[in-house]
Amino acid sequence: MIRTLLWLLGGAILGGIIHIVVILTLPALAEDTIWTRVTALDAVNRIVVLPQVKPGEPNPLGLDPDLAYGVCQIDLKAGPAYLSGTLPDAFWSVALFNQRGIITYSTTNRDGIGQTLEMGIFNADQTRLLAQQQLEIAEGLLVVESDTDDIFALVRLAPPHQAMRARFEAELAKVKCGIKDLGAATPLDPTR
Amino acid sequence: MVTVALGVGFGLSYYALTDGRLFGAAVVGPWTAWPDVGSATPNPYTRGHLTRTAALQLGTSEGLQFTATTDSDGQALSLSCTYRIDGKTPLATFWTLVAVNDAGVNLARPGEDPAMRSSALARADDGSILIYVGKRLAPQNWLELTGEGPFRLVLTLYDTAVFSGFGTGGETMPTIQREGCA
Numbered sequence: 001m002i003r004t005l006l007w008l009l010g011g012a013i014l015g016g017i018i019h020i021v022v023i024l025t026l027p028a029l030a031e032d033t034i035w036t037r038v039t040a041l042d043a044v045n046r047i048v049v050l051p052q053v054k055p056g057e058p059n060p061l062g063l064d065p066d067l068a069y070g071v072c073q074i075d076l077k078a079g080p081a082y083l084s085g086t087l088p089d090a091f092w093s094v095a096l097f098n099q100r101g102i103i104t105y106s107t108t109n110r111d112g113i114g115q116t117l118e119m120g121i122f123n124a125d126q127t128r129l130l131a132q133q134q135l136e137i138a139e140g141l142l143v144v145e146s147d148t149d150d151i152f153a154l155v156r157l158a159p160p161h162q163a164m165r166a167r168f169e170a171e172l173a174k175v176k177c178g179i180k181d182l183g184a185a186t187p188l189d190p191t192r
Numbered sequence: 193m194v195t196v197a198l199g200v201g202f203g204l205s206y207y208a209l210t211d212g213r214l215f216g217a218a219v220v221g222p223w224t225a226w227p228d229v230g231s232a233t234p235n236p237y238t239r240g241h242l243t244r245t246a247a248l249q250l251g252t253s254e255g256l257q258f259t260a261t262t263d264s265d266g267q268a269l270s271l272s273c274t275y276r277i278d279g280k281t282p283l284a285t286f287w288t289l290v291a292v293n294d295a296g297v298n299l300a301r302p303g304e305d306p307a308m309r310s311s312a313l314a315r316a317d318d319g320s321i322l323i324y325v326g327k328r329l330a331p332q333n334w335l336e337l338t339g340e341g342p343f344r345l346v347l348t349l350y351d352t353a354v355f356s357g358f359g360t361g362g363e364t365m366p367t368i369q370r371e372g373c374a
Contacts, residue, residue, distance in 0.1 A: 011196025066307045093254040102242065
């Protein structure tokens, strides 16, 4: 009896170990990840507006049918990145995802930035260089440091009514996104 | 022993990443959410959940998504029934409500709005909501669905104070009551 219970207890402990191993290794073992799905959109250094989710159609990215989405994939090894544009007067938000699908930074237009989206994205080395240069940073420019080089930015825009959707998507498509060549101009001014 | 180990190990892992109630997910009535999902340092269970869904999640400051697979009495949501969503939602700039199947496919009737939105609702004087969800014609706010089988309700709160500690204390979510089945 006791021997059976001990075997069962051993099984449960081993099961606990298997559980921990499964949970910890799952993210590394997955092949169909958010990164591969976004890579398939071909959105490197440009904003790609995702098509609206329609009833009855698959929705692998889990999009909200009421919102317009713009995705831009960036590799910071080539230089600091920028995201720049003016969005319509409605709720919008920006999130930066790393390769593992973890959101490293997010903000909304309620955080005092209004309709203007101006964001500079830097990795750790670029941030250090930026600090050394002691440049004056323009008001309203968001400076974001990223831990990893491979990231993607997601802009969510919420048209107040679906009748406005086409116009809002056109405005979203105008947002500029890409890598600033450090040799050309200062990395801080995305308009130049 | 090996059977117990494999059963406990993989069974527990599957449960943790699907239901997740005892692990990373927060439960308010029939609604569950993963509050850690938009954080820069999610816990291991939330990381597993992120991997499993591989979807574009909301950042902490952008909002939070709640999912319900059962009504307030614990019975699985079925497309053969009509449900009444009643009560108040947590403070948010706006929210949307959609019905999806297990694969995440939107179940709204084609040609109708695929989502119910907080800004386009008839409300009671105290601001509370009353939404009917189902295939049969319903008064007031009606999210018209189509299809057969089980479904999920997804309530996405944008720019919300829920779980941030700024709310009124107990987080209130609307109840889901079964009205009648065909």
